[in-house]
Amino acid sequence: MSVHLLGIRHHGPGSSRHVLNALSEIQPDVVLIEGPPEGEAMLSWATHADMQPPVALLGYVPDNPQQAVFYPFTLHSPEWNAILYALRNQVPVRFIDMPLAHGFAIEWQETASNIDTSEFTEQVRKNPISYLAEIAEFDDPEEWWEHRFEIVQQPYEVFEAIAESMTALRQALPERNDRRGGDRRGSDRRGSDRREEIREAFMRKSIRIAQKEGFERIAVVCGAWHVPALMHLPKQKEDDLLLKNLPKTKVESTWIPWTNDRMAFESGYGAGVESPGWYMHHWQHPDDHGTLWLSHTAHVFRANHVDISSAHIIEAVRLAGALAGLRGLSRPGLKELNEATVAVMCMGEPLLMKVIYRELIVGKAFGQIPEGTPQVPLQRNLEALAKRFRIKIIPEQKTLKLDLREENDLQKSILLHRLQLLDINWGTMEAVSGKGTFKEEWTLRWYPELTINLLEKAPWGNTVDEAAAKYLENKAKKCARLDEITPLVQTAIPADLPTALGAVMRKMDELAATTSDISMLMDAFTPLAQVSRYGNVRRTDRESIDLIMTTIFYRIIAGLPAGCTGIDDEQAAEMTQKIREVNQAIQMLEKQELTEAWTTTLRTIFHSDRTAPFIQGYSCKALYDSRLLEMDSTFNAFAKALSPNNEPSASANWLEGFLNDAATVLILDDVIWDVVNDWLQSLDDATFLQVVPLLRRTFANFSNVEKRKIAGRARQGKSGTSSPQTIDIDPQRAAQVLPILELLMGIK
Amino acid sequence: MAQNILRQAAEAQFAQEIEEIKKQDKHTRPENWLLSPHAVVTYLMGGKLGNGFDVSPKYIGNRRLMEIAVATLTTDRALLLYGLPGTAKSWVSEHISAAISGDSGLVIQGTAGTGEDSVRYGWNYAQLLSAGPVPEAIVETPVMRGMKEGKIVRVEELTRIGSDVQDSLITILSEKMLPIPELNTKVMAVRGFNMIATANNRDKGVNDLSSALKRRFNTVILPVPETIEEEVEIVQQRVASFSKSIDLPVEKPILEEINRIVTVFRELRNGVSTDGKTKLKSPSGTLSTAEAISVMNSGLSLAYHFGDASLKADDLASGLIGAIIKDPVQDKIVFQEYMETVLKQRDGWKDIYRACREII
Incomplete structure (x- = not known):
C-alpha cells in the first residue's frame, strides 16, 4: 500500500505535465484531489463533450448565495488533468479538502494583530513556489519549475524534491512567528492558521479512509504547500479532536463558465495566476521557443493597426534567444519574449504592450458548460431566454440596439429591464442619440459574479418573469414613503410586469393618501405623467396609471396653495422647480380637465398674498406664458411686487422667480421687455437706488x-421704436436683390 | 598614454577591469568580441569577480535593459539607445563598445551638417586628381574601419543627421556591406561589426528615422533614474571620478550636498515636492542626472579655486540656477516659486535658499 503525494502549483502547466506523467507511472487505484467534497457529484460532467474550460466549480449557501467560493479550472490546471485522467481510466476520484459546509459555517477570526504578517509569510503562504523561484533569481515560477525539475527523469522524484523544499520552508515559518509574536501562541493564532490546520486534518482524514478501504496505490494531488502536512499522518485522535463539533451549513455546488481574466482571481485555493494566456500557450506548445508566441504577438499587433513584418518576428525571436542565452536559460520565458517584443516591435515603448497583455498574456478565453448541468431553475430559464433571443451570455462587451416597435426587440428590452430590477446588471442602458422613445441601446457584459446575484434571486421564482414580479412586489410592500416607491414605478414599467405594477400602484395610492408632503407628491406625478403620455410604445396598461395619476394630481392641487406659504427662500426655490416640472407635464398631457384645474390653482397661488414671493413671481410668469394674464395685469403685478414699500428681499425673490432662467424671454419677448423697461423708467432716482441691489441679484x-x-x-x-421693421426700405430696389437671393438659397 | 590627458577613453580608464574580467570569463565569446555577452553585462553593471576583484558599476539602473542592449548586439540588428538628454546614452554606448571591441573611438557625431562622406567614405582630393579613383585616394570613415576590423561603431545623435544621409546606413546595416561604385568594389563587414546609435526624444526639429531604418535597430529606452537613491549614487560616483581626474581634493563629505541637488532636480522634474504636498511647475530644461553631475562638478571647482576648498551652498547656487533657468522669463518664475514655497520652508536649507536669493 502506498500514498503518493503530488505537490503542485495551482494552474501550472509544468505541474500538469508532471502530474500526468506521475499518474501514468503510479497507476493509482484512487485519486484524491484538494477540492471541496460537495463538488464530487459534479465531477462526472468534466468529461462531457461540451465542457470547455476555463470553468469554475461554484459552491454556495442556498439561503445566502453571497457566501460562495469558486474553484477555477482551466485546461492546464493539474487538478483538472488529474480529474480527467481518473474519469477516463475509471479510477475513483475524490475531493478531500475541508467540506464547504464547515468552511462557510465557521466564523474565522482574523483579529490577532501581533502575529507576523510580514511580506515573507504572506508570500510563502500564498505561493510558495514563486518564493522559491525568487530565491533562485527567476522571475517566472513556472520557468523555474521547468528548469529545476524537467531534467529529472523520474517524474516522481520531482515530487519528492518539492516535498522536501516545502518542508524546509514550513519549518522556517514558525521561527519567524515566534520571534515576533513572543511566546503567546495557541490562543492568539490567526484564523487563517486554524483554518489551514483544519483543512489539512480533513485531507489526512480522507487519506486514512482511503487506506482503510483497502486502496493499494493512492495518488494525492494538492497544493505543494500542504505536502509536508500529509506526509506523516499523526494519530487519528489528534485530528478527530480538531474536527470535533464543527458547525455546519447547507451547501450546493454547480459548474459555471469562467474567464481567463478572472483566473487571477483569488478564490478557493487562494492562489491565482497572472498570465493564464501564456500558460495556456506553454501547455499547448511545450516545445515553442518563441517563434509561435511572437507570431501570435505580431498578429495581434497587426489586428490593432501596428505594422509588423515577418522580419520583425525573426529579429524578436533572435533577440529573445540571445537574452535567454545571456541569462543562462535553456529557452526564452515570458519576460524575455516581452522584452524582445518591446525592443524590436515597439521602438522601446512599453505602452503598446498593453494590448498584448490583454489579448495574449491574459487572453480572452471563456469557458462553456454543457447543457443540462444542474442549475437552479432561474438560471436555466435565463439561459433559455437568452438562447431564444439569440443573445450570448458571454463575458465580452457587446452593444445591443433595440427598436421597441419590433416585437422581438421589445421582448429583449423587457428581459434586460427585469434583470436590472433583480440587480443582475448584465446590461447597462446607454443614452441614445436621436429622437423618439422607441430606441434603446444596451451594453452587455456578463461577469461570473453575476451568477451569484442570480442565485441570490433564485428563491423569488423559477422564471425571470416570476422572480422579477415577486421581487418587485416585495420591494413595494416594504416601502414606507412615497419617494421610495416612485423610482420603483420607473423601473417597473419598462420591465412589463402588469401584476406587480398593479401592486406597486396600489401601494403608491395608499402612500399618496397618507402623505401630506406636497413635494413628494409632485415628484411622483411627473414620471407617471410621462408614462401616461408616452407609455403606448410599451403598451403598458394605461388606465390604472391614469387613474392613480389623476388622484395624485388632485391631491397636489388641494395642498399646493397652502404648501406655498410660510416657507423659506431655499424651499421656495425648490418648490418652484417642482411646480415648473408639473407645469410642463400638464402641458405635455394636453388634457383639458387637468389643464383647467391646474391654471385655477396657479391663479390662486398668484393672487394669494401669503404665497412665498419667489413662487408668486414664477406663477405670474407661468400664467403670462399660457396667455392667461393680460399685459396690463402683468404690468400691475410687476409694479406691485416691486414697489418700494415692499420688503426689499421679498421684491428680489419675486423678481428672481419671475425672471429665473428667462433671460431669453427678456431679450426676445417684447411684452415682457416693455413691462420691465417701463417699470424701470417709472422709478424715481431714490427708489431706483433702492432696487438696484435686487436687480443685480x-x-x-x-x-x-x-x-x-x-x-x-x-x-x-x-x-418697437427702433426695431428693424421701421427702417425705410425702397421696395423697388429691394426687389432687385430677390432673384439673386433665391438663386443663392436654391429656392428656384 | 600620457598622464596629462584630460579624459581617458573608457577602454584605457578601465583597462585593468576589462583585463581581469577577460581572465575570469568562462562563457563563449562571439567572434571578434573581447568579452562574452555575459561578461560585458558584468562590466557594465559591476560586481565581484570569482577571484574577488571588484568591478565598478558603469550603469546604475535596471540590469535587464543592459542585457537587452548587449543581447541585441549579438543578433544582426543594431542597437538604438533612446531617451531624454542626460540619461547616460552616450556613456553606455561608449562602455559597451569598449567592452566588446576594446575601442570606443569609432564615433560619428551626428549633426545637421553630417554628410554622406562622413558616414560612408570620403576622397583625398589631391590623390584623386593626381592618380584618379584608386583605393589609396579613399578616406575611410569610422564606419568603414569598423566594418573592416569587425568592431562596434557608434553614431551619436542619429536623429540630427539629415534623413537622406541616415538612409545610407540601411545597406550597411542589413547587408553588412559598403559598396564603392567608383572603384567597382565593396567593403564587406567582418564579424563583430555592429552599430550603437543614440538619439534623444526630447528635442524638436530632429529627423525622425524612416521606417526602413527603424527596422534595422532594436530600441532600448533609457529612463531617468527611478529612485532618489539610485540618482544620488550615480552623481556621487561621477563626481568622485571627476575630482580624481582633475586633482580636486574634496575635503568634506559631499554626499549631503549631492542629496540636496538631486532632490531639487527631482522635485522640479516631477512637478511635486518629495513629501507630495506641494505642487510645482516644471522648468523647460530636462534637469537630467548629467546636469546634476555638472552642477556638483562646477561647485567643487569653485570651492577649490575661489573658496576655502570646502563645498558651500554659494558654490552650488550659480551652477544650480544655470542648470534650471534655461528660459530667462518662464523658468525664472518657476524657480522663484520653488524657492519661496519649498526651499525657504525646508529645515536646514536656509543657506541654499539665501545663496540662490542673492543671485536671482
Whole structure:
C-alpha cells in the first residue's frame, strides 16, 4: 500500500505535465484531489463533450448565495488533468479538502494583530513556489519549475524534491512567528492558521479512509504547500479532536463558465495566476521557443493597426534567444519574449504592450458548460431566454440596439429591464442619440459574479418573469414613503410586469393618501405623467396609471396653495422647480380637465398674498406664458411686487422667480421687455437706488452673452421704436436683390 | 598614454577591469568580441569577480535593459539607445563598445551638417586628381574601419543627421556591406561589426528615422533614474571620478550636498515636492542626472579655486540656477516659486535658499 503525494502549483502547466506523467507511472487505484467534497457529484460532467474550460466549480449557501467560493479550472490546471485522467481510466476520484459546509459555517477570526504578517509569510503562504523561484533569481515560477525539475527523469522524484523544499520552508515559518509574536501562541493564532490546520486534518482524514478501504496505490494531488502536512499522518485522535463539533451549513455546488481574466482571481485555493494566456500557450506548445508566441504577438499587433513584418518576428525571436542565452536559460520565458517584443516591435515603448497583455498574456478565453448541468431553475430559464433571443451570455462587451416597435426587440428590452430590477446588471442602458422613445441601446457584459446575484434571486421564482414580479412586489410592500416607491414605478414599467405594477400602484395610492408632503407628491406625478403620455410604445396598461395619476394630481392641487406659504427662500426655490416640472407635464398631457384645474390653482397661488414671493413671481410668469394674464395685469403685478414699500428681499425673490432662467424671454419677448423697461423708467432716482441691489441679484445669474444682449437692447430703449421693421426700405430696389437671393438659397 | 590627458577613453580608464574580467570569463565569446555577452553585462553593471576583484558599476539602473542592449548586439540588428538628454546614452554606448571591441573611438557625431562622406567614405582630393579613383585616394570613415576590423561603431545623435544621409546606413546595416561604385568594389563587414546609435526624444526639429531604418535597430529606452537613491549614487560616483581626474581634493563629505541637488532636480522634474504636498511647475530644461553631475562638478571647482576648498551652498547656487533657468522669463518664475514655497520652508536649507536669493 502506498500514498503518493503530488505537490503542485495551482494552474501550472509544468505541474500538469508532471502530474500526468506521475499518474501514468503510479497507476493509482484512487485519486484524491484538494477540492471541496460537495463538488464530487459534479465531477462526472468534466468529461462531457461540451465542457470547455476555463470553468469554475461554484459552491454556495442556498439561503445566502453571497457566501460562495469558486474553484477555477482551466485546461492546464493539474487538478483538472488529474480529474480527467481518473474519469477516463475509471479510477475513483475524490475531493478531500475541508467540506464547504464547515468552511462557510465557521466564523474565522482574523483579529490577532501581533502575529507576523510580514511580506515573507504572506508570500510563502500564498505561493510558495514563486518564493522559491525568487530565491533562485527567476522571475517566472513556472520557468523555474521547468528548469529545476524537467531534467529529472523520474517524474516522481520531482515530487519528492518539492516535498522536501516545502518542508524546509514550513519549518522556517514558525521561527519567524515566534520571534515576533513572543511566546503567546495557541490562543492568539490567526484564523487563517486554524483554518489551514483544519483543512489539512480533513485531507489526512480522507487519506486514512482511503487506506482503510483497502486502496493499494493512492495518488494525492494538492497544493505543494500542504505536502509536508500529509506526509506523516499523526494519530487519528489528534485530528478527530480538531474536527470535533464543527458547525455546519447547507451547501450546493454547480459548474459555471469562467474567464481567463478572472483566473487571477483569488478564490478557493487562494492562489491565482497572472498570465493564464501564456500558460495556456506553454501547455499547448511545450516545445515553442518563441517563434509561435511572437507570431501570435505580431498578429495581434497587426489586428490593432501596428505594422509588423515577418522580419520583425525573426529579429524578436533572435533577440529573445540571445537574452535567454545571456541569462543562462535553456529557452526564452515570458519576460524575455516581452522584452524582445518591446525592443524590436515597439521602438522601446512599453505602452503598446498593453494590448498584448490583454489579448495574449491574459487572453480572452471563456469557458462553456454543457447543457443540462444542474442549475437552479432561474438560471436555466435565463439561459433559455437568452438562447431564444439569440443573445450570448458571454463575458465580452457587446452593444445591443433595440427598436421597441419590433416585437422581438421589445421582448429583449423587457428581459434586460427585469434583470436590472433583480440587480443582475448584465446590461447597462446607454443614452441614445436621436429622437423618439422607441430606441434603446444596451451594453452587455456578463461577469461570473453575476451568477451569484442570480442565485441570490433564485428563491423569488423559477422564471425571470416570476422572480422579477415577486421581487418587485416585495420591494413595494416594504416601502414606507412615497419617494421610495416612485423610482420603483420607473423601473417597473419598462420591465412589463402588469401584476406587480398593479401592486406597486396600489401601494403608491395608499402612500399618496397618507402623505401630506406636497413635494413628494409632485415628484411622483411627473414620471407617471410621462408614462401616461408616452407609455403606448410599451403598451403598458394605461388606465390604472391614469387613474392613480389623476388622484395624485388632485391631491397636489388641494395642498399646493397652502404648501406655498410660510416657507423659506431655499424651499421656495425648490418648490418652484417642482411646480415648473408639473407645469410642463400638464402641458405635455394636453388634457383639458387637468389643464383647467391646474391654471385655477396657479391663479390662486398668484393672487394669494401669503404665497412665498419667489413662487408668486414664477406663477405670474407661468400664467403670462399660457396667455392667461393680460399685459396690463402683468404690468400691475410687476409694479406691485416691486414697489418700494415692499420688503426689499421679498421684491428680489419675486423678481428672481419671475425672471429665473428667462433671460431669453427678456431679450426676445417684447411684452415682457416693455413691462420691465417701463417699470424701470417709472422709478424715481431714490427708489431706483433702492432696487438696484435686487436687480443685480437677479441679473447676476444670467450668462455674459445674455447680459450683453440685454444691455444692447436696453440701449435701444422701448421695443418697437427702433426695431428693424421701421427702417425705410425702397421696395423697388429691394426687389432687385430677390432673384439673386433665391438663386443663392436654391429656392428656384 | 600620457598622464596629462584630460579624459581617458573608457577602454584605457578601465583597462585593468576589462583585463581581469577577460581572465575570469568562462562563457563563449562571439567572434571578434573581447568579452562574452555575459561578461560585458558584468562590466557594465559591476560586481565581484570569482577571484574577488571588484568591478565598478558603469550603469546604475535596471540590469535587464543592459542585457537587452548587449543581447541585441549579438543578433544582426543594431542597437538604438533612446531617451531624454542626460540619461547616460552616450556613456553606455561608449562602455559597451569598449567592452566588446576594446575601442570606443569609432564615433560619428551626428549633426545637421553630417554628410554622406562622413558616414560612408570620403576622397583625398589631391590623390584623386593626381592618380584618379584608386583605393589609396579613399578616406575611410569610422564606419568603414569598423566594418573592416569587425568592431562596434557608434553614431551619436542619429536623429540630427539629415534623413537622406541616415538612409545610407540601411545597406550597411542589413547587408553588412559598403559598396564603392567608383572603384567597382565593396567593403564587406567582418564579424563583430555592429552599430550603437543614440538619439534623444526630447528635442524638436530632429529627423525622425524612416521606417526602413527603424527596422534595422532594436530600441532600448533609457529612463531617468527611478529612485532618489539610485540618482544620488550615480552623481556621487561621477563626481568622485571627476575630482580624481582633475586633482580636486574634496575635503568634506559631499554626499549631503549631492542629496540636496538631486532632490531639487527631482522635485522640479516631477512637478511635486518629495513629501507630495506641494505642487510645482516644471522648468523647460530636462534637469537630467548629467546636469546634476555638472552642477556638483562646477561647485567643487569653485570651492577649490575661489573658496576655502570646502563645498558651500554659494558654490552650488550659480551652477544650480544655470542648470534650471534655461528660459530667462518662464523658468525664472518657476524657480522663484520653488524657492519661496519649498526651499525657504525646508529645515536646514536656509543657506541654499539665501545663496540662490542673492543671485536671482
